[in-house]
Amino acid sequence: MNGLPRALRRDAGTTGEPPARLRIAISMAILKQLEAHCLGALPEEGCGLLLGHREDPRASVTQAWPARNVRASVDRFEISPETVLAADRAARAAGQLLLGAWHSHPGGLAVPSDTDRAEAWPDWLYIIVGLADPARPELRAWRLLSEDFVEDEVEIV
Ligand SMILES: [Zn+2]
Secondary structure, three states: OOOOOHHHHHHOOOOOOOOOOOEEEEOHHHHHHHHHHHHHHOOOOOEEEEEEEEEOOEEEEEEEEEEOOOOOOOOOOOOOHHHHHHHHHHHHHOOOEEEEEEEEEEOOOOOOOHHHHHHOOEOOEEEEEEEOOOOOOEEEEEEEEOOEEEEEEEEEO
């Protein structure tokens, strides 16, 4: 935060346009699948890939592709390149796209960490499952645009 009024800060940007948010449709069944996978991965971060369709400003997740966290870490995740390639091939074969990834924050909120910021791929969809209260997982969607994460809207269908 630089203390400037919001309007001035926005004018300081390259275009002055507010960031474009996506509206992401996801079924309750897939949402429950993400939550269950992340709870099963505790105490480590759980992760996986998201397949579906995207035509800005809308996207839809049609398949969750669970992955092993190769870092086996409580505060980091990494998906092997082989897994990313396999999911990408499967998506293309089904006329879909590899949209992004999901991972959990054990004991944390569903907001990007400094590590997420350092490692995120630009414009990829990142769904974070916050497990501060494992009985009530929190799910939010983010994309890294320029230097900042923009929160997208999740629509449960
Ligand atoms: Zn994270």
